[in-house]
Amino acid sequence: MSLAPRAVLVHRRTEYEELVDRHGSRGQAAFFLAGRGRELDEVERRHHLARAALAEVAAAVPLEWRRSRVERADLDRFLFGPEDVLVVVGQDGLVANAAKYLAGQPVVGIDIEPGRGLGVLVRHRPADAARVLRAVAAPGGERHLEERTMVEAVADDTQRLLALNEIYLGQHSHQTARYRLTAGGGHPEAQASSGVLVGTGTGATGWCRSTWLERRSTLDLPGPTAPAVAWFVREAWPSPVTGTEQVQGLLAGGEQLALTVESDQLVAFGDGVESDALRLTWGQTVRVGVAVERLRLFH
Template sequence: MISNRKMVVVTRKTRLEELKQKYCTLGQAKFYIEHLGESFTDYEEENHLYTKVINIAVDYLKTISRVQLLERSVLSTYLFSPDDIVIVIGQDGLVANTLKYLNGQPVIAINPMPSVYEGKLLPFLIGELKDIVLQTLSGAVTTDNISMAEVNTNLGQTLLAVNDIFIGPKTHSSARYTLSINEQHEEQSSSGVIISTGLGSTGWFKSILAGARGIAKQPIQDELTNGFPWASPYLYYSVREPFPSIKTGCELVFGQISNQSGFSMASKMPENGVIFSDGIEQDAIEFNAGVVAYISMSSRVGHLIKKE
């Protein structure tokens, strides 16, 4: 052992493991998939490759330090130590899911299947793990700083977001609320509001711009269509499908949010209102009548180690 710093390896269940969990046995899972005309071999090969990369990583890391293997579902309950080094092995979304539960710990993101995952947040391959871990231990690395968004409600609830925040209805229905920004206020009815960080600006936010461009048949904020910087000190909000009526307006439907903007949303829904971040509905906050959500930049910043 050459380091006292703990290595936390973050993984997620493969599709094969999820099928086994759902159908109790691999035999039943295979029957179901093949009954639908799909190839079960794809699931098996993916599971084999992913498991192989995890085993290679853990076997090496155990030779230099203590190792903790952590599955995604327990991230929210795990207490990270300040000097932990976090190694994420999986898809881009797993990196984002992990960052929101950290507080300054460096993240090494490994792409286990470069032929499958695009890997914008996964700069390293498993063969590069040894070098980048040793460089991290010696302090010879640089990081991309990842800005985060934060929700605080008038009831004292807090939620962090690495990619985006959704505020709206739980189901396919309309949300009613008052949106406030820069001392302007508007009562709205829509299918919800998306607030995006720089990291999330090439995801859900990008699809919103693409849809708006397709409807308008003209360029919309050309400088935003490829996203904005991960470390941006601002967010962008977009109201989905705003409905104009006698009581509801459509003026404050898109714009930039800074910590000086005073962005908030006050629910006017008796039930079924929700706030969640990064697509994780399990951590949702209720957004029903009487709840006011205040959106701002978080003081917490993620640190994703860069490939030089």
């Protein structure tokens, strides 16, 4: 007899909860916001919307299913199982936060504020939760899973980082980083820049796209399911000892971007989460490319 699926509801603390915790009371939080030209009422309204959406989704979980909840801050300590179905109740970014901790479990994205974000990864509404969860577990449900490419960074000391959107390599302060870059098995080039971005097709709607637009690049950005990632060197600096010949490209299949550190310390972090970063010291090499893991998003 197979184990019943477990719905794992992923959510995050609201701005209202964080404000009240930081300032001690609702009144103090209101006073703080008033000093900055904002009102607490709107923040509180959005808090109640988020909590109502979470309650509605929780009530929609089939009775025979097991269930659990995890807050974003606890994702790195949560033990996911093979029978889990992740139900992300929030914004697109919350799906990216959870993706790197998974091993093929299906993900359902529930948008709690339609129209406020792009809704690329959270495509369903709270009212759809019961129908969608039944469809995930139904025979043939696998056909509705979109497998989105992820990107990985692996250091020579076995540190590994996984991301859905992009990985940034550079100084934690975003100041000048010095390193030696080798793209796809080509010749190495010493560079000084404000960092390197390596992004997937999902990330091509965010930070990588901003860089792509800013430099008016003609590079074809990959689609979200394409087995390729795009990379960009940010503000490469030409000098007698540093070059700017290799500043963008695509990595497909087993191709990798290798970066050897020539600064005291560089970092690599994914999806904008700087608190979860690889620390790379002088002489270390990190290789970045398409990950084996994929986000399996129900659509």
